[in-house]
Amino acid sequence: xxxxxxxxxxxxxxxxxxxxPQKKPKSKKRKVWVPGLLLLTPILLFIFGFFVIPMLYILxxxxxxxxxxxxxxxxxxxxxxxxxxxxxxxxxxxxxxVKISLYSVLVALFLGYPVALTMAKSSARIRGYITxxxxxxxxxxxxxxxxxxxxxxxPNGTINQTLMAxxxxxxxxxxxxxxxxxxxxxxxxxxxxxxxxxxxxxxxIDPSLDKAGAILGASPFRRFFSITLPLxxxxxxxxxxxxxxxxxxxxxxxALMGGANVPVMPVVIYDQINNLLxxxxxxxxxxxxxxxxxISVAVFTRAFEKGKFKEVFR
Amino acid sequence: MEVLKKDVENNRQHLEAVQxxxxxxxxxxxxxxxxxxxxxVVLNGIDLEVKQGxxxxxxxxxxxxxxxxxxxxxxxxxxxxxxxxxxxxxxxxVPPYKRDLGMVFQxxxxxxxxxxxxxxxxGLKLRKVGKAEQKKKISKALELVKMSGLENRYPRxxxxxxxxxxxxxxxxxVEPELLLxxxxxxxxxxxxxxxxxxxxxxxxxxxxxxxIFVTHDQEEALSMSDRVVVMNAGKIEQISTPTEIYNHxxxxxxxxxxxxxxxxxxxxxxxDKRKIAVKIGSDITHVDTxxxxxxxxxxxxxxxxxxxxxxxxxxxxxxxxxxxxPLDFHRAKISQMNYLGTSWEINVLLQGKSIQVLTxxxxxxxxxxxxxxxxxxxxxxxxVKK
Numbered sequence: 001x002x003x004x005x006x007x008x009x010x011x012x013x014x015x016x017x018x019x020x021p022q023k024k025p026k027s028k029k030r031k032v033w034v035p036g037l038l039l040l041t042p043i044l045l046f047i048f049g050f051f052v053i054p055m056l057y058i059l060x061x062x063x064x065x066x067x068x069x070x071x072x073x074x075x076x077x078x079x080x081x082x083x084x085x086x087x088x089x090x091x092x093x094x095x096x097x098v099k100i101s102l103y104s105v106l107v108a109l110f111l112g113y114p115v116a117l118t119m120a121k122s123s124a125r126i127r128g129y130i131t132x133x134x135x136x137x138x139x140x141x142x143x144x145x146x147x148x149x150x151x152x153x154x155p156n157g158t159i160n161q162t163l164m165a166x167x168x169x170x171x172x173x174x175x176x177x178x179x180x181x182x183x184x185x186x187x188x189x190x191x192x193x194x195x196x197x198x199x200x201x202x203x204x205i206d207p208s209l210d211k212a213g214a215i216l217g218a219s220p221f222r223r224f225f226s227i228t229l230p231l232x233x234x235x236x237x238x239x240x241x242x243x244x245x246x247x248x249x250x251x252x253x254x255a256l257m258g259g260a261n262v263p264v265m266p267v268v269i270y271d272q273i274n275n276l277l278x279x280x281x282x283x284x285x286x287x288x289x290x291x292x293x294x295i296s297v298a299v300f301t302r303a304f305e306k307g308k309f310k311e312v313f314r
Numbered sequence: 315m316e317v318l319k320k321d322v323e324n325n326r327q328h329l330e331a332v333q334x335x336x337x338x339x340x341x342x343x344x345x346x347x348x349x350x351x352x353x354x355v356v357l358n359g360i361d362l363e364v365k366q367g368x369x370x371x372x373x374x375x376x377x378x379x380x381x382x383x384x385x386x387x388x389x390x391x392x393x394x395x396x397x398x399x400x401x402x403x404x405x406x407x408v409p410p411y412k413r414d415l416g417m418v419f420q421x422x423x424x425x426x427x428x429x430x431x432x433x434x435x436x437g438l439k440l441r442k443v444g445k446a447e448q449k450k451k452i453s454k455a456l457e458l459v460k461m462s463g464l465e466n467r468y469p470r471x472x473x474x475x476x477x478x479x480x481x482x483x484x485x486x487x488v489e490p491e492l493l494l495x496x497x498x499x500x501x502x503x504x505x506x507x508x509x510x511x512x513x514x515x516x517x518x519x520x521x522x523x524x525x526i527f528v529t530h531d532q533e534e535a536l537s538m539s540d541r542v543v544v545m546n547a548g549k550i551e552q553i554s555t556p557t558e559i560y561n562h563x564x565x566x567x568x569x570x571x572x573x574x575x576x577x578x579x580x581x582x583x584x585x586d587k588r589k590i591a592v593k594i595g596s597d598i599t600h601v602d603t604x605x606x607x608x609x610x611x612x613x614x615x616x617x618x619x620x621x622x623x624x625x626x627x628x629x630x631x632x633x634x635x636x637x638x639x640p641l642d643f644h645r646a647k648i649s650q651m652n653y654l655g656t657s658w659e660i661n662v663l664l665q666g667k668s669i670q671v672l673t674x675x676x677x678x679x680x681x682x683x684x685x686x687x688x689x690x691x692x693x694x695x696x697x698v699k700k
Contacts, residue, residue, distance in 0.1 A: 206421060206423065208419045208420075208421050208423040209423050209425060209426075211388075211390060211410070211417070211419065211423070212417070212419060212423040212424075212425070212484075213411075213425075213436070214389075214390075214409070214410040214411045215388060215410055215411070215413075215415055215416065215417040215485075215494075216411075216436055216437035216440065216484070216488065217411050217412075217414070217437055217440040217441060217488070218411055218436070218440055219411055220411075222440070226425075226436070227425060230427050231426070231427060309427055311426060311427045311428075311468050311470070312426065312427045314470055
């Protein structure tokens with residue numbers, strides 16, 4: 001596959017591609033407020049016209065089989081799907097996407113949790129400043145940000161030169177156009193979502209619980225693992241879901257930071273549709289990616305909501 | 315229950331053997347505690363001694379420093395100056411988790427992700443109590459607060475009163491050196507509050523654990539405590555038994571804060587050894603000399619003073635009924651009468667000032683505008699120099 005760097009500018013529109021999974025919040029049994037429903041009409045129409053219909057159209061496309069020249073062979077065929085599962089290239093791409101997303105989640109979690117903890121313990125004013133700092137990367141275009149990473153991660157970039165000057169490494173590390181580069185880029189891009197989710201959860205913990213733990217004899221270390229951490233699980237779960245879903249569907253960062261070396265699903269799909277004009281096969285791949293994300297998120301959430309700490313979700 | 319009581323008793327005997335102390339030993343001593351948040355002085359030199367086995371209440375309006383005092387004892391705050399001693403040890407710099415205390419909070423503060431049993435075993439595990447022993451202690455502690463059988467419930471599944479009972483047993487199960495109660499009844503409704511009030515009092519006596527109770531509710535303080543500490547603006551106003559606090563308040567603040575009060579203003583017209591004569595408008599009334607609040611022993615004729623008297627210490631009689639009792643009687647006019655069931659609340663105008671009287675002696679001929687006599691004993695009036 002060709003490196004996709006050159007398509008960066010076209011990609012901005014692609015960012016909001018219909019591949020993004022939608023996770024609906026768990027609905028509670030409540031009476032529908034009729035005027036509220038009326039107020040929702042514009043957005044419902046918008047979503048229906050510009051999201052639901054295109055998604056259904058793509059679903060329809062995915063069930064059309066074509067020959068190599070693009071001629072329609074059959075409508076309502078599962079050939080696109082069977083082709084995907086019979087070709088190890090696509091399966092390994094799917095696995096790569098999941099793997100990179102999981103790594104990004106872990107990196108964001110371990111970098112983000114301490115920040116969230118600091119924020120939750122700060123005064124309102126300090127918290128405001130930290131929030132501003134955390135969301136400030138979101139103000140910069142993702143393309144610009146990725147080119148910034150280029151300068152740092154190139155074989156003769158800042159990081160490699162520093163490490164070599166310090167004598168820690170002899171030859172430059174392959175940071176760019178590798179999985180590491182993509183994980184760095186994705187976890188950096190989606191860190192704010194992780195931090196803000198966890199902060200919201202930490203902030204909801206009654207501070208007197210920590211006092212109660214202390215009076216009962218628990219050291220700060222013990223209190224963190226017995227009280228604070230378990231009670232922040234809802235925030236951790238939602239942060240992980242956000243970062244995972246966003247990473248699964250990310251296109252720009254893997255395309256720029258990984259290129260042809262890291263063919264994650266969105267990159268492969270883009271290639272199929274825009275370069276090879278395999279619209280129907282690309283559509284099937286999109287739906288497989290979507291299904292993988294939705295199922296992973298569902299299993300993950302379920303595991304926590306039914307697990308040892310189910311009480312914290314109530 | 316027996317086991318817990320016995321353990322406590324053993325503990326005490328052990329302590330007494332080690333330290334050679336009797337029951338008049340202080341469990342807590344606060345010496346010259348001073349605490350400031352920014353420019354706001356919350357504790358302005360507090361000295362306090364809590365005796366072994368007593369239930370001591372810190373009472374005062376919000377912001378008086380009572381919670382800060384409790385937090386100093388718990389270790390959540392350090393005093394800027396001064397020391398905190400618990401059982402003879404200076405713990406001023408010891409963190410809360412090494413103080414071995416039990417505490418109950420206003421918001422229950424049960425760990426929401428743990429069952430009742432797990433909440434109670436939390437402190438026991440930290441004290442390395444064996445599994446079997448834990449089980450025994452927990453079931454005793456739950457029995458003590460009548461919560462047996464709810465071990466596997468989560469706090470969410472309990473009512474407010476039940477949660478606070480569990481919180482109390484969680485504090486007691488570790489057999490703490492002290493029990494600290496930080497407005498534990500404030501979030502409960504009136505009926506539950508009464509119920510738990512009696513229960514805490516019973517428990518405290520049964521177990522004999524030295525207890526410090528913080529409240530802004532005077533009824534709670536008076537009904538539960540062995541001694542009450544009335545605080546105001548970072549200072550201690552008075553430390554006494556509930557009856558002393560109510561009947562012989564030492565300061566104007568205590569008189570006004572506890573119970574209802576009437577206030578007159580007047581001038582000292584004569585002073586002798588036993589009584590002080592005070593002129594209120596055209597009337598003269600008398601006050602016992604030992605009812606002077608504060609330490610102004612140098613009252614002179616002409617000094618401006620305030621007199622305080624509680625509504626239930628006043629008597630109302632019809633004009634023709636002037637008895638030979640040693641009361642000072644004054645002419646007044648009824649302005650309003652409210653029937654309260656067990657008594658009447660009568661508002662009268664005396665020298666143009668509205669005075670409230672609570673009495674069960676009532677004459678059916680009285681009505682709004684009736685002229686009556688109100689009287690009081692010189693021993694019931696408190697005097698403070700203006």
